[in-house]
Each structure stands twice: as structure tokens, then as C-alpha cells.
Amino acid sequence: MAAFISLILVGLYLQEATAVIHSLRYFYTASSGVPDFPSYVSVGLVDDVQISYCDSRTNINVPKQEWMKEVSSEHPNYWEEETATCLGKQQVFKANIEIAKQRFKQTGGVHVYQQMYGCEWDDETGEVKGYDQIGYDGEDFLFLDLQTLTWIAPVQQAVITKNKWDNNRAAIENERSYLTQTCPEWLKKYLSYGRSSLMREDLPSVSILQKSSSSPISCFATGFYPNRAEMFWSIDRVEIHDGVNRGEILPNNDGTFQMTVDIDLSSVPPEDWTNYECVFQFSGISIFHRLENPKRNNEVNQTSGIVYLIALKAAVLGLCVVFTCILYMMKKGET
Known part of the structure; x- marks a missing residue:
């Protein structure tokens, strides 16, 4: 059974909308x-x-x-x-x-x-x-x-x-x-x-998981539409490439899409894991997932941790709406 790593979604903010x-x-x-x-x-x-x-x-x-x-x-x-x-x-x-x-x-x-x-x-x-x-x-x-x-x-x-x-x-x-x-x-x-x-936009459910303590860490997003999305690992909001394996965007059987980006942190001390973020970019929005120190996890076979979602979007009259919700980690499903 895959062991999930707890994470904190430290922020989601609206970037300038991109053309489709x-x-x-x-x-x-x-x-x-x-x-x-x-x-x-x-x-x-x-x-x-x-x-x-x-x-x-x-x-x-x-x-x-x-x-x-x-x-x-x-x-x-x-x-x-x-x-x-x-x-x-x-x-x-x-x-x-x-x-x-x-x-x-x-x-x-x-x-x-x-x-x-x-x-x-x-x-x-x-x-x-x-x-x-x-x-x-x-x-x-x-x-x-x-x-x-x-x-x-x-x-x-x-x-x-x-x-x-x-x-x-x-x-x-x-x-x-x-x-x-x-x-x-x-x-x-x-x-x-x-x-x-065709013109709808579905945000993804995103999970961080690791099969074993020596396995790469996977950032897995599923349920998003359309398939124009980017996902990568970063340190201090700067994309990193070493030890990263980016998977293709694949279709789900319900018409949505999924993607995975792995990173190998086997040579990185656990206390430094908090410097790493998985970034999912979609339709002008960026979602940041910061890793926690794995030594803080008491149970490695269950999903744990609280995920905070903060979404900033321009609204009518220029007001900002801030949402806070709890997201459940989910196992990677078959397509």
C-alpha cells in the first residue's frame, strides 16, 4: 500500500489569465x-x-x-x-x-x-x-x-x-x-x-505520495479539464530539474485528465524537505504544495495533515473572495 506524505497547500493565487x-x-x-x-x-x-x-x-x-x-x-x-x-x-x-x-x-x-x-x-x-x-x-x-x-x-x-x-x-x-x-x-x-x-474548467484533486522511504516522491493531480496544465517541483518558487521525472498528461475515463511529477529526495536530509514545493499551474492559477518534514508523521500508511486552500480571484466590483477548505488525499485511481 502506498504511504502518503502529509502536506500543506500553502497558497493558491490568481496569475494573469492566459490565452487558450x-x-x-x-x-x-x-x-x-x-x-x-x-x-x-x-x-x-x-x-x-x-x-x-x-x-x-x-x-x-x-x-x-x-x-x-x-x-x-x-x-x-x-x-x-x-x-x-x-x-x-x-x-x-x-x-x-x-x-x-x-x-x-x-x-x-x-x-x-x-x-x-x-x-x-x-x-x-x-x-x-x-x-x-x-x-x-x-x-x-x-x-x-x-x-x-x-x-x-x-x-x-x-x-x-x-x-x-x-x-x-x-x-x-x-x-x-x-x-x-x-x-x-x-x-x-x-x-x-x-x-x-469544451469550455468548462475543472480544478484538480492533488495528492503527494511515496511508496516507500527510498522511493521518489510523486505529486499527482487528477480530475482537471482541459488538459492544458503544467506541474513541476520548485525551491523558493524557482523550478528545479535535477532528479525530476515529469509524466505525460493522460486521460481519465470520465473525460478529465491526470498527470504526475516525481522527484528523488533520497540524498536530501528530511529536515530540508520543507524547502520543496509541487506547483500545479492551470488556467492562470498556481497551486503550491509544500512538503513537510517526514519525521513529523506518526502514521505513514494513512493520509494525514491539513490542507489549506486559499484562492484569490478577481470578482465583480474588484472584490476578492477568499476560500478555506479541507482536501482529502486520495489513492491514485486507474484510468
């Missing part, structure tokens, strides 16, 4: 030599939340969020058109994976041809970035440079395709128009449909 980068991305995947798996799959995501799905077995594009069904009220033929796109891309990708296999002189085995296509929009500055990236067997194959409106070929096998596509100026101009204008327009529509879900 929203995204609309489509992933198209063709494969060969993979048994019991569709030869083509397409997935659409808004802010990393899946909105649509189609594959070569069902041959129909369907919504994956309830609010995506609202699109039909404004665009009655939307899902029929998305299904037609799915069917058309199946044929193109089936041909492309065979061409790639020929270029790499491959006959059998498992092979995957993928495309990531979409845009990002900064809701504060209005800046838009578009991207079209193609990969083959897990490596970069081609990607579009929107600054020069040319295709970049990281591998020699893609040069033939690069030259062919570079010469099709009409196609490149159409793609530039879609990625920089049409794509962000649809992104804003999807955000309006799913506002109550």
Missing part, C-alpha cells in the same frame, strides 16, 4: 497487414475531444459527442457529406499506402499510412495555424509549409510526391484557404455547439 489555444484536427489512418482491424479509420477531434468517427467496416461517419448532433440543425447534409469524405479518402489512402510500399521496396508485413490535418486558433490574439502532416510506418513522410506553400520531404522516397504536389498550385492554394480560413470557422462553430462541455 483551441484546435480542430482530423486523423486519417490506412493500414495493411493488420488482421481484425479496419483498413481505414478517420477520427475528428476538437480540443483533443473526439467528435466524429468513420472506418472501412461501417462506412458511415457518426458523431461521438451528443452536442455534435446539433450541427445537422444548421447543416442538414453535414453527416452525409462527412460520410462521402470518408468513403473518398478510403480509396485515396488505399492507393497511397501501396505507392509508399513500392517506394520503400516492401512487399509484405504491417504498414501504416497516416495524415494529421487541421488548425489551431488563439482565442485571445486570433492567430491561426494550419497543418497537414503525413507519416508512414511511424516516421515523417511529407508535411506542408504554409509559409512557403511548398511540401517538405524528410525522406528521399517522398521527393517524387513533393515535386508533383508542389506543381499543383491550385490544390495548394485551396488547402491554404481551408487550413487558415475554413478550418478555424468550423472550429468556432464546434466550440459554440459544445461550449458547456
Whole structure:
């Protein structure tokens, strides 16, 4: 059983609000030599939340969020058109994976041809970035440079395709128009449909734990949304890197996210542990968790200690609201 270390949350304060980068991305995947798996799959995501799905077995594009069904009220033929796109891309990708296999002189085995296509929009500055990236067997194959409106070929096998596509100026101009204008327009529509879900902000539950006295100390945050968050260890509010292992942000099964940042304090005297803080930053807010001297803990197999939460937020008429609450430590759950 993991032994929890007591901690004191010494403060949470509001920093200047940061802009949010929203995204609309489509992933198209063709494969060969993979048994019991569709030869083509397409997935659409808004802010990393899946909105649509189609594959070569069902041959129909369907919504994956309830609010995506609202699109039909404004665009009655939307899902029929998305299904037609799915069917058309199946044929193109089936041909492309065979061409790639020929270029790499491959006959059998498992092979995957993928495309990531979409845009990002900064809701504060209005800046838009578009991207079209193609990969083959897990490596970069081609990607579009929107600054020069040319295709970049990281591998020699893609040069033939690069030259062919570079010469099709009409196609490149159409793609530039879609990625920089049409794509962000649809992104804003999807955000309006799913506002109550996509634009929400959920603060995390944060725990400090250690499996044994010689194990690294883990700062674990779970239940936050969206997934744009940072977490690190610091001394005197200065981020430290030595002995720190930062995990990836991972999804929970309820649509929220979790992350872990470990630090090795095995060479640090226990009386100096109080100099260390775990800092979680989210949506302009920073939460500080200061370690206590472990020698003060009487029970190492139970959660102990009082956590003080002080939240400062700007409110109407410029007043500040201060909250104090007790947070319970919780075991790390399975995702």
C-alpha cells in the first residue's frame, strides 16, 4: 500500500489569465497487414475531444459527442457529406499506402499510412495555424509549409510526391484557404455547439505520495479539464530539474485528465524537505504544495495533515473572495 506524505497547500493565487489555444484536427489512418482491424479509420477531434468517427467496416461517419448532433440543425447534409469524405479518402489512402510500399521496396508485413490535418486558433490574439502532416510506418513522410506553400520531404522516397504536389498550385492554394480560413470557422462553430462541455474548467484533486522511504516522491493531480496544465517541483518558487521525472498528461475515463511529477529526495536530509514545493499551474492559477518534514508523521500508511486552500480571484466590483477548505488525499485511481 502506498504511504502518503502529509502536506500543506500553502497558497493558491490568481496569475494573469492566459490565452487558450483551441484546435480542430482530423486523423486519417490506412493500414495493411493488420488482421481484425479496419483498413481505414478517420477520427475528428476538437480540443483533443473526439467528435466524429468513420472506418472501412461501417462506412458511415457518426458523431461521438451528443452536442455534435446539433450541427445537422444548421447543416442538414453535414453527416452525409462527412460520410462521402470518408468513403473518398478510403480509396485515396488505399492507393497511397501501396505507392509508399513500392517506394520503400516492401512487399509484405504491417504498414501504416497516416495524415494529421487541421488548425489551431488563439482565442485571445486570433492567430491561426494550419497543418497537414503525413507519416508512414511511424516516421515523417511529407508535411506542408504554409509559409512557403511548398511540401517538405524528410525522406528521399517522398521527393517524387513533393515535386508533383508542389506543381499543383491550385490544390495548394485551396488547402491554404481551408487550413487558415475554413478550418478555424468550423472550429468556432464546434466550440459554440459544445461550449458547456469544451469550455468548462475543472480544478484538480492533488495528492503527494511515496511508496516507500527510498522511493521518489510523486505529486499527482487528477480530475482537471482541459488538459492544458503544467506541474513541476520548485525551491523558493524557482523550478528545479535535477532528479525530476515529469509524466505525460493522460486521460481519465470520465473525460478529465491526470498527470504526475516525481522527484528523488533520497540524498536530501528530511529536515530540508520543507524547502520543496509541487506547483500545479492551470488556467492562470498556481497551486503550491509544500512538503513537510517526514519525521513529523506518526502514521505513514494513512493520509494525514491539513490542507489549506486559499484562492484569490478577481470578482465583480474588484472584490476578492477568499476560500478555506479541507482536501482529502486520495489513492491514485486507474484510468
